[in-house]
Amino acid sequence: MTYPDRPPVVAYGRLNPYLMEGLERRFTVHSLPADADLTTLPPHVRAARALVSFGSTGASAAVMDALPALEIIGLFSVGYDKVDVDHARAKGIRVSNTPDVLTDDVADLAVGLLYATIRNIAANDRLVRSGAWERGEAPALSARVTGRRIGILGLGRIGRAIGKRLEPVAGQILYHNRREATDTPYTYVADAIDFARQSDVLIVATSGGPEAASLVDAAMLEALGPEGVIINISRGSVIDEDALVAALADKRIAGAGLDVFAAEPHVPPALLTMDNVVLQPHQGSATVHSRKAMADLVLANLDAHFAGKPLLTPVV
Structure with a gap:
């Protein structure tokens, strides 16, 4: 035109x-x-x-x-x-x-971050590139994706697309929303803390904005537990970043895959040194x-x- x-x-x-x-x-x-x-x-x-x-x-x-x-x-x-x-x-x-128009690519990245985090893909890549593997350093054993209870925080377009991709491998798919959806087979958990406690993996796919700021707080991370993994392709502000860094440093959660950060492009320096964290420069729709x-x-x-x-x- x-x-x-x-x-x-x-x-x-x-x-x-x-x-x-x-x-x-x-x-x-x-x-x-x-x-x-x-x-x-x-x-x-x-x-x-x-x-x-x-x-x-x-x-x-x-x-x-x-x-x-x-x-x-x-x-x-x-x-x-x-x-x-x-x-x-x-x-x-x-x-x-x-x-x-970007739903599929963002959902793909969420699933990619999930596998990369749980299977130590980024850490193992660094091990090979550094020559440490050739020198005899053994990679740490990873966890399993198949059979895990996947919790999706925000079952909108992207949250549903993530769920669809994980249906073949998930043991159970849970979700937490402002209100229960009537057109999904996934399990609704009304209480946020209970939702985190029931999830092995928590994928943040909710919208941002002031009402969602620090929605994932220290209490939710504590409920997720020491074997839990969090993935965020939403907005960095949705997670209390200080609480996340502390939970990772203290091994109160097992790992994180993060595409977004609270003060982009700044990333908390502590995250840069953690092998159990996979970082992306806000690439959800970047195809x-x-x-x-x-x-x-x-x-x-x-x-x-x-x-x-x-x-x-x-x-x-």
Whole structure:
């Protein structure tokens, strides 16, 4: 789609190159660093009718106020916890995100982290690369994945996709949600501590945001127990990171596979030295296929907005 008047759009923070190409074909694009001084924006930027950003950048109330002509925020992510949704709603600014198209890739990574953590794949890779194995150092025995009780925290699209992948090997699949789902064969556990206690593996797949901050706390980690493993492909803020580091250091849980962190890209230094932890740089949706589909959906939402049609995937 092309627009003869090329509406002004702000590309806020670093964006996917394919998405930028699509924006530049349609719009007059103004790049704005995520740390820009919002009090000194030039008039052509303040005239922007749309803002596009990655989910980890989002759009604060201050950003919206600095762009008085803003009509829509297009997020290149499922999560919208970094957007002040209430402020957007109050100002009549529409917000869209990119659900569904990245579900499979995020679920795949969750399962990959599960196997990598329980079977010591990353630690054993380091053992081989360092030459220690050739010098006679024996790798530690790992645990087993098959037959484990898998607890999924947040049975949304991604949580269900994770469960589907693990059905053939899991001894039991449990889940904890705000409310019980009526269309799943998995076992609902209403109490969070009891849920952790019943789980051998706890996979965090819930949405982020203030209401989910430190949802997995020291008490839940204690309930998970010394043979328990936690996997997080949600948001780093969902786990109390200090409590997690302490639980791992004290061997009160067996291991962790983490794609997300509370203060990305900062990772707690203690985690870097732990062989029972597998770390990823927030790669859940980072495949060529997902990122193209996400970009196409951002563009389709913008096209719908400027054509006066309903958004395909509205948040507000």
